[in-house]
Each structure stands twice: as C-alpha cells, then as structure tokens.
Amino acid sequence: MSAPVSPTRALVRRERRRQAGEFAIAAGSAAGTAAAAALLLGLSGWFLTGAALAGAAGPVAISAFNYLLPSAAIRFLAIARTGLRYTERLVGHAAALKALAEIRPALFAGLAAAPPSRSLSLSSGEATARLVQDVDAIQDLFVRSAAPWAALASAAAAVALIALASWPAVLLFLAALAAQIGVGAWIGRTRSRAPAALALKAAGALKDRLQVFAAAAPELRCFGMSDAVVEHLMSLEADLGDARRRGWNAVAEMGALQPALTGVTAAGVLALCLHAPPALTALAALTAAIALDGAGGLLLALDRAGAVDEAAERLDEVLAAAPQRSSRGAPSATIEIVLNGHSHCLASGERWALIGPSGAGKTSLLDGLVRLRDPPPGAIRIGGEDIAELDAGAVRALFSYAPQDARMIAGTVRENLALAGPSADDEAMWRVLALAELEKKVCELPARLDAWIGEGGSSLSGGERRRLSLARALLRPAPWLLLDEPTESLDTATEARILDHLAAHLAVTGQGLILVTHRPAPLALAERTLRLDIGPRAGSPIAPSALTLPQI
Numbered sequence: 001m002s003a004p005v006s007p008t009r010a011l012v013r014r015e016r017r018r019q020a021g022e023f024a025i026a027a028g029s030a031a032g033t034a035a036a037a038a039l040l041l042g043l044s045g046w047f048l049t050g051a052a053l054a055g056a057a058g059p060v061a062i063s064a065f066n067y068l069l070p071s072a073a074i075r076f077l078a079i080a081r082t083g084l085r086y087t088e089r090l091v092g093h094a095a096a097l098k099a100l101a102e103i104r105p106a107l108f109a110g111l112a113a114a115p116p117s118r119s120l121s122l123s124s125g126e127a128t129a130r131l132v133q134d135v136d137a138i139q140d141l142f143v144r145s146a147a148p149w150a151a152l153a154s155a156a157a158a159v160a161l162i163a164l165a166s167w168p169a170v171l172l173f174l175a176a177l178a179a180q181i182g183v184g185a186w187i188g189r190t191r192s193r194a195p196a197a198l199a200l201k202a203a204g205a206l207k208d209r210l211q212v213f214a215a216a217a218p219e220l221r222c223f224g225m226s227d228a229v230v231e232h233l234m235s236l237e238a239d240l241g242d243a244r245r246r247g248w249n250a251v252a253e254m255g256a257l258q259p260a261l262t263g264v265t266a267a268g269v270l271a272l273c274l275h276a277p278p279a280l281t282a283l284a285a286l287t288a289a290i291a292l293d294g295a296g297g298l299l300l301a302l303d304r305a306g307a308v309d310e311a312a313e314r315l316d317e318v319l320a321a322a323p324q325r326s327s328r329g330a331p332s333a334t335i336e337i338v339l340n341g342h343s344h345c346l347a348s349g350e351r352w353a354l355i356g357p358s359g360a361g362k363t364s365l366l367d368g369l370v371r372l373r374d375p376p377p378g379a380i381r382i383g384g385e386d387i388a389e390l391d392a393g394a395v396r397a398l399f400s401y402a403p404q405d406a407r408m409i410a411g412t413v414r415e416n417l418a419l420a421g422p423s424a425d426d427e428a429m430w431r432v433l434a435l436a437e438l439e440k441k442v443c444e445l446p447a448r449l450d451a452w453i454g455e456g457g458s459s460l461s462g463g464e465r466r467r468l469s470l471a472r473a474l475l476r477p478a479p480w481l482l483l484d485e486p487t488e489s490l491d492t493a494t495e496a497r498i499l500d501h502l503a504a505h506l507a508v509t510g511q512g513l514i515l516v517t518h519r520p521a522p523l524a525l526a527e528r529t530l531r532l533d534i535g536p537r538a539g540s541p542i543a544p545s546a547l548t549l550p551q552i
Contacts, residue, residue, distance in 0.1 A: 008312040011106060012141050015099035023145055026092030029084045030146035031153035034294040036081035038157035042287035044074055050279040088146060096142035104135055107315060137200060137311035140304045147297035151181075154294030158287045162269065165276040165284040169269040173288045176265035180257065180295060181302075187254050188302035195246035197310035202240035204314075209236060254299055262292045335369070335480075336381040337530070344530060348479055351506065351513040353526035356533055362516040363404060365532070366482050369514070370399050400476035404484040404516070406469035408457030413442055414449040416457070416468060420476035428475060435501040436471035437494055438464065463489045470498070474505060480512040487522055495521055 016023060047070040155177055162170045213220065213229050220226050270285040335346040346352055354362045368375035371392040380387040387395060400420065408416050417429050429449060433439040441464060445451035457465045470486050486502075487495040503525055506513060515526055523529070 006312060006316045008138065008315040011103055012099075012138065015102055016142070016145070018102070019095040019099055022091050022095035022098075023142070026088050026095060027146040027149040029088035029091065030150040030297075032084040033081055033088055034150040034154035035157040036077045036084060037294060038154050038287050038291050039161070040074060040077040040081060041290040042158075042161045042283040043070060043077065045282035045286035046279045047071070047074065049282040053278060092143065092146060096139055099142050100135060100139055103138075107135065134200065134204075134311040134314050137304075138308055138315070140301065140308050144297060144301040144304070147301045151295040151298040154291045158291030161287045162273075162284040165273040165280040166269075169272040169284055169288070172268050172272060173265060173291070176261055176268075176288075177292060177295065180261050180292060181298065183257055184254060184295075184299040184302050187250055187257070188299075188304075191250035191253060192247060192304075193309065195243050195250060196304070198243035199240060199247055200310045200314070202236065202243050206233070206236040206240055209233060258292065258296060258299065262289050265289070265292060334383055336384070337365070337379070346512065346514070349510050349512050351515070351525055351527045353515045353517065353523050353529045355517070355523070355529055355531050358518075361532055363484055366401065366403070366484055366514065366516060369480075369482065370396050370401050398478060399480045399482050400473045400478040400511075401482040402466075402469045402473035402484065402486055404488070406457075406465045408453060408460075408465055408468065410455045412447070412450045412452055413445070413468070416453065417449075417472050417475055420472045424475055429471075432471040432474040435474055435498070435505055436467040437498050437501070438467045438471055463494075466490075467498070477509075478511070480514060481506070482514050483522075484516045485518065486515070487517070487519060492521075495519070499525060 047067070050070075051067060155174075158173060159170055162173055210233065213233070220229055266285045266289040269288040270281060273281040273284045276284070334348055337344045337346065354365060356362060364373060365375075365380075367373040368380055368387070371387070375387060377388060378386055382390060382395060382398070409419070413433075414429065417432070418424065421428065426449060430439060433442055442448055442451070453459050453468075457468065460468065466486070466489065470483070473481060473483070487498060490498070499521060505511075506525070513525060515522060517523065
C-alpha cells in the first residue's frame, strides 16, 4: 500500500497536470538543448581536428576535405541550442510562475480556513514566511523538473558519439555519469539537506522577529530596549549565516565533484580511443566532458532537495490544518448561548448588549461567534446546531463585525471598505462613512475614497480607524451586527451622533445587534442585556467560567 501523498506534494502534482503541456515543451526543449550542446562540441572537436590534419597533409587532402556540411551542421546546432534554451527558459518559467500563482492563493485559503487555534497561532511574520519563502523554495519542483530529461538526452547523445570511437569508452562514460549522480545524491542527502532545512527555519525566525520588533519600534525606543533587540536579531542572523555557510560548503563540494570527475573521465575516454582516428578521438573526449556537464542541472536539483522537503513539510502544516467544508446549507440566524446550564436565545432582529467587567469573556464570545476562536462544545448554538459543527464560512456570513482592535490593510479608504462590500458603489461607501461620522474627514483627504491610509491605517488616528472599522461593518449586509466598544475613545458629542445614526440604521435594516461596551450611552441601542461576570456566582444563571474560550 503506497504512502499517502502530502498536501503540498498533491498540490504540486495538480499544478503539474494543469500545466502539463507547457512543462512537456520545457522538458523537450531542455532535452534538445542538452543533446545539441553535446553534438555541437563533439562535432566541433571532430571538425577542427579533421581540418587541422587535412591542412597538415597538404593541398590534396585539403581539397578532398568536406568542410561545408560539418560547418553547416555546427551552425544549425548552435542556433538550435540557443533557440531551445530560450524556449525552455521562457515556457518552463512561465509554467512555474502560473503554478505558483495558483499555489499561493490555495495556501492562503488553507490558512484562512484552518481552525482558529492553528491559523491565528501563526504570527504575521511566520505566515508571510510560509506564503513567500517556503513557496519560493518549492518552485524548484517546477523550475528543475526538466533537469532529468536534459541529463538523459545529453547522455544519450554522448553514448551515440563516443560509440563511434570506442565501446569501452562508452562504458567508462556511463560509469562516470552514474558515479557523478550517485555521489551528488549522497552529498545532497547527507551534506545539504540539514543545512538547507536549518536555513529555512532560521530565515523564517529572523523575518518573524523583524516584523514583530518593527511594529513595536516606538515602544522599544521608549523603554530603552533597542540595543537588546539588535543583539537578539544579530544572534538570529548569525544562526542563519551559519546554516547558509554549511549549505554553501556542500555546494562547493558538489561544484568540485563535477569538474574533477569531468577531467578524469575525458582523459580516460581519450586514452581508450587512441586506436581510433584522431578526429573521432577528439569527438569522444569532448562529448564525454560536455555530457557530464549536462548533468549539472540534475545535481543542483539534488542539492536543493533538502530545502524543498523542509519547505513542503512547513506548508503541509498549513494545508493539513484546513478542515473539509461542510455540505450543509446556511444555518438559521437564531443564536443560542449556553452558560452554566442556562440557555439564552437571541432571536433574529433582537438587540442585545453584553456587559460585565474586563476579562469576563465578552470579546471572546464575539470572536467565538465569528469562529476566530473555538468556543467550548455546546457553548454556542446557531439554528439549534453546535457552532463547531457548522461550516465557518456559512457561520461568518451571518455576522458583520467591528472588533475592538480595528485592523486596516495597507491601502486606500475604498479598499478597506471593499473588504466588507466588494461590489459596493461610491454612494453606499459615502453613506456608511456618514453613519460613522467619518465623511467629513475623508472628504478632506486629497484623493477622498482613493486616499492611501498607510500601513495598518497609520495616517489615521485611533478613533478614525475605529470609525472606519464601524463603517466597514455597516456596509456588509448580514443578519447580525457585532460591535465591540464602537464608541471607545470618542468624545461625547461624536458618540451621540454615531449612536443616533446606528439606531436609525438598525430600524431600517432590521439587523440584530450584539453590542459589547463599558460606556453607558451605547446601552440605549439594546433591548436586552446579558451580563458576564468573572468567577461563578451562587444563584446566578450565568457562569462566566463556562464561557472562557481558549487563548491563542
């Protein structure tokens, strides 16, 4: 029984099948290039040697020597080699890039679809390393897929030409080729694989730490931690440098193997062909040398196998964590929250406020509703079914969420709003900006809706980012609106206007509301209140400890 194929390898196989035609052209072109190179050098050696001997023999031999056909063949092979090499690079790399263009979205989808405990446990730097660095490593599976065919074609051409001079020389060449590939595979497996794996891990760790520390740069400066951070980063850089140095040592060993073996083999072939005509002897020796050089792409692929395997294993962790999508239809919008054995039913269109001290689990409850955290079994039911048993995408379609920690993408106002309403027109965007009391601010920006707001919305204040997050949530047509501290850090007048806008919006749309707030004014939006407390209370229908969700 064959071993199961890893998710990454299965994805690579799928893309190879999709681009099979182009990869076949690339492989054929690579084989043609290698064969043309072997034939070109061998024929050139034969032609130059024959012409020199004819010239030394005198005018009669020169006039009898046919130099037109060999020179025409040499020109043809030179042009063919150049054209085939260009075709192989153009078509092969185009196919590889097309395959990678499909693989990266599939990996991102796997990361997004994975259970929250997995997908959110990856820092942004580590996730970036998986989607960029590791995918770049496995591109060798595409780019170097033609290397075996090139080596085979080069060897076949060499055997055909060397056989014209000496069959023992053919056997010597084949033995040398087998030794070259065997030793190369051994070096790749024992000398290159471990350093390549360490280099991938070290590069990922360095990128991760750089991104984390760059985000906290102001705080690090204020607390005098810059020097300690630099020292830590230098140690990570040293680990990366050491792994790369060990890897390059293996590459140097591989690089020393090829010319040494090539020289020895060419000399051996030359010795075995001395009984043949001089022109054929030159042809055989030069062909053997170029054919061994033609296996260089295969040796490089063997050397890179360790990095490819390590990258595939890291990507498998992302793809394997993605659950299979449920075949069930969209769940009902009725929500049931079970606390301490008591069920609280939130019917569609109702307005609820979650109140209680900090740390009671209010934000965790909202995160559980949109499946950003895994709630305890049976803690949340939607349409009578445990939320953990429902498809995350179908559940999230029920909610529009403005979290307490408003996150913006590096882009424009329009692009940030389009996350919630990809097909929304300008009129709809201006409407929700007005509801969030942000219309005036955006109107003052030079490009208005197309104004760049910086990395993470850095050009906006904290209150403006919160209001843009609120506008984004209002743009999404969903049965429930989840708001976590929507008016925090706003002045009283702005808060009052936004609350009036929200009340009118809810009355028109009929959306349900689940609101988390510590401020008294927003509570006027709610019709019912659910209190969460820290620690069990005797006689209370609510046990906040039962609602505690796992930390990520």
